[in-house]
Amino acid sequence: xxxxxxxxxxxxxxVVPDGARIMFGGFGGAGFPNNLIQALVRKGVxxxxxxxxxxxxxxxxxxLMFKNNQIKHVIASFPGPHANHFQERFxxxxxxxxxxxxxxxxxxxxxxxxxxxxxxxxxGVGTEVAEGKEERVLEGKRCILEMPIHADFAFIKAHKAxxxxxxxxxxxxxxxxxxMAMAAKTTIAEVEELxxxxxxxxxxxxxxxxxxxxIVQAKGLHYAx
Amino acid sequence: MPAETVQEKALLEKPRLTREQIAQLAxxxxxxxAYVNLGWGIPNLIANYLPKEITVYFHSENGxxxxxxxxxxxxxxxxxxxxxxxxxxxxxxxxxxxxxDAHLMTRGGHLDVAVLGGFQVSEKGDLANWKIPGAxxxxxxxxxxxxxxxxxxxxxxxxxxxxxxxxxxVKNCTYPLTCLExxxxxxxxxxxxxxxxxxxxxxxxxxxxxPDEVQRLTGAPLKTKGRVPEIHLP
Numbered sequence: 001x002x003x004x005x006x007x008x009x010x011x012x013x014x015v016v017p018d019g020a021r022i023m024f025g026g027f028g029g030a031g032f033p034n035n036l037i038q039a040l041v042r043k044g045v046x047x048x049x050x051x052x053x054x055x056x057x058x059x060x061x062x063x064l065m066f067k068n069n070q071i072k073h074v075i076a077s078f079p080g081p082h083a084n085h086f087q088e089r090f091x092x093x094x095x096x097x098x099x100x101x102x103x104x105x106x107x108x109x110x111x112x113x114x115x116x117x118x119x120x121x122x123x124g125v126g127t128e129v130a131e132g133k134e135e136r137v138l139e140g141k142r143c144i145l146e147m148p149i150h151a152d153f154a155f156i157k158a159h160k161a162x163x164x165x166x167x168x169x170x171x172x173x174x175x176x177x178x179x180m181a182m183a184a185k186t187t188i189a190e191v192e193e194l195x196x197x198x199x200x201x202x203x204x205x206x207x208x209x210x211x212x213x214x215i216v217q218a219k220g221l222h223y224a225x
Numbered sequence: 226m227p228a229e230t231v232q233e234k235a236l237l238e239k240p241r242l243t244r245e246q247i248a249q250l251a252x253x254x255x256x257x258x259a260y261v262n263l264g265w266g267i268p269n270l271i272a273n274y275l276p277k278e279i280t281v282y283f284h285s286e287n288g289x290x291x292x293x294x295x296x297x298x299x300x301x302x303x304x305x306x307x308x309x310x311x312x313x314x315x316x317x318x319x320x321x322x323x324x325x326d327a328h329l330m331t332r333g334g335h336l337d338v339a340v341l342g343g344f345q346v347s348e349k350g351d352l353a354n355w356k357i358p359g360a361x362x363x364x365x366x367x368x369x370x371x372x373x374x375x376x377x378x379x380x381x382x383x384x385x386x387x388x389x390x391x392x393x394x395v396k397n398c399t400y401p402l403t404c405l406e407x408x409x410x411x412x413x414x415x416x417x418x419x420x421x422x423x424x425x426x427x428x429x430x431x432x433x434x435x436p437d438e439v440q441r442l443t444g445a446p447l448k449t450k451g452r453v454p455e456i457h458l459p
Contacts, residue, residue, distance in 0.1 A: 027287040027308075027324065028287055028306045028307070028308060028309070028310040029303055029306055029310050030287070030303060030304045030305070030306050031304070053324075054365075055363075076365075077365065077366055077367055077368075078365035078366065078367035079362075079363045079364075079365050080365065086363070087362050087363065090362070090363050091361075091362070097363050099363070099364070099365065099366050100366070101366050101367075101368070101369075101370035101371050102286060102324070102328060102366065102367050102368040102370075102371060103286075103324075103325070103327075103328025103329070103331060103332050103368060103370075103371030104328075104370070104371065106323075106324050106325035106328055107325060107328075109325075110325055121332070121374075122374050123332060123370050123371050123374045123375075123404075124370050124374075125404075125405060126351075126402055126404075126405040127370065127401065127402045127403065127404070128401055128402075129366070129370065142405075169321075170304045171302065171304040171305040171321060172285070172287050172288055172289050172304060172305050172306060172321060173304040174288055174321055174322070174323050174324075175287045175288055175323065175324045176323070176324045177323070178323045179323055179324060179325050222303040
């Protein structure tokens with residue numbers, strides 16, 4: 001059977017090339033794959049397209065990747081009040097931004113995961129978000145067409161993994177992680193605990209192993225707001 | 226100085242409700258047992274003013290239903306935070322879910338009430354609350370567009386006028402829009418205003434103010450139904 005567990009963070013991210021499209025889980029300081037992000041900083045990959053709710057908290061989360069100019073394009077919902085490295089690159093036009101309403105960001109990733117070629121929604125009708133998008137009336141409501149967001153990799157943070165890649169999440173650290181795990185071609189998970197196969201009750205599995213390809217254990221890191 | 230200008234200046238100096246009082250007033254709009262999302266700014270203060278006899282299930286867009294008070298020092302768990310990154314607690318019967326399900330709840334009409342902050346609300350109930358024209362930086366949308374598109378009832382809490390004295394309730398929004406025709410009620414430091422098919426209705430008014438004075442600080446016509454009662458805070 002294919003081995004999924006890697007013994008180091010650097011090995012786990014070795015497969016990521018320059019120019020990759022990567023989804024990064026996490027919200028509000030919880031559930032960020034901070035150890036994997038630091039491994040990408042060490043690897044020095046360039047021209048990354050990042051798909052993430054926000055754009056870092058000072059040097060934390062995606063902050064260092066913007067500081068090192070590793071990211072060229074972002075699809076995000078809320079860059080955030082402490083995303084200073086992102087804002088500097090954005091002001092200097094070294095990074096481009098596609099702002100997406102948060103729930104629509106989730107659904108566009110889910111569409112990619114589910115093999116759906118887009119969907120119509122009332123969210124964003126009549127706003128800047130609707131610019132350039134097909135509009136039609138469905139069930140009497142003005143709607144715009146939203147397309148799937150695909151990615152080469154999902155970088156996610158989970159609480160427990162077994163060797164097959166079944167995952168659980170702690171509290172509100174779940175957020176975007178299970179969605180991204182389903183949407184990307186290759187999912188790399190950093191987890192607090194590795195447990196034997198069979199020790200996570202099947203009914204407690206939150207992300208089934210089929211969605212997870214590379215696993216590495218690391219003590220979780222949090223950055224204060 | 227022309228008499229009219231002197232009069233307007235005096236109007237701007239009259240006492241208005243505080244941000245805390247706006248939150249206290251908005252808390253009275255929440256029914257017992259409701260599922261409620263609170264946005265940034267004034268709405269975030271509402272949880273402090275819930276009447277003791279009612280239970281409200283607060284929804285957080287990062288995947289929590291049944292969010293309780295903020296965590297006390299020593300009690301913080303940084304895997305349990307609200308949408309503003311603040312460590313919180315849970316009430317009995319709380320649940321966690323992923324971010325897509327959290328917004329399925331907002332967009333799909335499952336929340337009873339959402340309360341958001343606002344820069345402008347139009348007479349048709351259009352909301353502008355995510356970007357100030359000319360502001361530096363990228364701006365950010367977050368959950369505001371999903372929440373305003375889907376809540377069964379949307380309340381906006383904001384000051385009645387800007388720091389420069391410009392009305393924030395307007396005929397048409399000039400700031401970038403969040404959602405068309407979504408606001409049901411506006412709670413400000415001067416009034417409670419309902420958005421109805423017949424236009425804006427002045428439901429309640431701050432103590433010491435007259436409907437005419439509030440109208441002069443409002444950018445769209447306010448209808449009244451008989452005598453407008455004064456706001457009474459418990």
